[in-house]
Amino acid sequence: MSKNNELVDDLVAKLKRRQLVGSSTVSQATLKLLIVVISKSNWTTCNQLVTIVKTVGQRLVQANPTELAVGNIVRRVLHVIREEFHEAESTISHKNQASTSEFHAAPLTTSSSMYNLLGETGSTPDKNLQFPSSLRSNIIQEIREIKDELENIYDNIKNQASLQIHSNEIIMTIGRSKTVEEFLKMAAVKRKFQVLVAESAPSYSGQEMALELSKAGIETTVIPDSAVFAVMSRVNKVILGTHAVLANGGLVAISGTHMMAAAAKHHSIPVVVCTGLYKLSPLYPYDEDTFNVQFNPDSVLGFEEGDLIDKVTVTNPYYDYVSPEFVNLFITNQGGHPPSYLYRLIVENYDPNDHSFDL
Incomplete structure (x- = not known):
């Protein structure tokens, strides 16, 4: 023991x-x-x-x-x-x-x-x-x-790519998600399409994502986060990765995801989330901030800006909470599901007595 x-x-x-x-x-x-x-x-x-x-x-x-x-x-x-x-x-x-x-x-x-x-x-x-x-x-x-x-998570999810992405579409995503990366690469085997990647400042992980997609022969363009709403009207579909999926269908995803999902909803662009079922949690977002991580704000506002720092409060949250009404479809390793079906997956995978670990 x-x-x-x-x-x-x-x-x-x-x-x-x-x-x-x-x-x-x-x-x-x-x-x-x-x-x-x-x-x-x-x-x-x-x-x-x-x-x-x-x-x-x-x-x-x-x-x-x-x-x-x-x-x-x-x-x-x-x-x-x-x-x-x-x-x-x-x-x-x-x-x-x-x-x-x-x-x-x-x-x-x-x-x-x-x-x-x-x-x-x-x-x-x-x-x-x-x-x-x-x-x-x-x-x-x-x-x-x-x-x-x-x-086998990636294999089961990316095999559905050709059903979701069609030729000559313009796809938008944000940051770097291994699941989304594999999904898009698989789709590129049979389809020719263009990807717009928001850089996701201040981590700029979107630049890494764009580099990997371009190596796979996918036409990729990096855009600043501030340009997401401006170019959304040209997009056919938004494909997102996520850190976690909560019981109500909400997402805990990289910072900037909420902005992109809201812009997509405004322009009536479908939002697809690629995720393994192991990210599905039976917890509800009663307090969204409990699922977040605050990083060093130096990358947002440097300490050399001493006079300004004394006058403002700077936060650098790593995650966003995205409400379920912004999501149209979840692509999981067990197929595609609408947000309203997630309760059934929770019942099948978790026992009600185990939602809390209280002994």
Whole structure:
């Protein structure tokens, strides 16, 4: 158990120091840690294992609350644990009933989706049952499938590119998103189109995005953030990446995204968001600022402007909150979905009892 604690402490330290950043990176690190914790920990009941995973999850989330993907992965793992215990309990109950009387009618089974609708997914299996020794390996195997899903995120999303992008279209995006980059590169294999990239000052990550797209042979133009509204009327579609998707369909995305989405809505331009389902969080934006990160304002207004700095307050937020009414479609690794469908995906992937990690 001490080895587990060392691994947890190590990941907590990296998250606190922001040595690990980015949804994909922290998700894979979290999943790798949870596999080790579940494999090496001593547990015999569902409650014991859920408590162990929630305790680890609570520490990881507190280490860097803005990396919402950490909590999402922990919730996915908890959902797998509950389902595997329920399946084992159901199998044992059926065997016991069958051995009691060979004339006993088989009980009706209830699908997991019906359990979700009735809010029964969080019920705890009977702690007196003797679960099979294979249960631990079954849980690990299911978690490894989540790991495989993360590794194939880009492939599953970019394969839908040719359905969303058509020839001679003008596409606009902002900053650099690996998911959007792969999506556009795949579309360029069969389609010829133009991309306008807002530079996303003060990080100027849009310049890096434009460079990568131009290397792939895509006609790309970098525009300043201030020109987004002016050229939006020429655009056919806005394609965005995101840091996280909240339960109401809102986005936590790179600063400047809200401005672009609002301009698109004004001109009735469709906004498409490319994201893996691991970024979908069951949390609601009651206070949008809690999901933001404030960076050093020196890149916005240098400290050499001493006289001016004394008279103004400068903030440099890294993220924007984008309301769901600005988004038309989510392209995920499980297909395209409108914002109104996200509640269903949350029900399928997370247990209501795990939205909070309170023990």
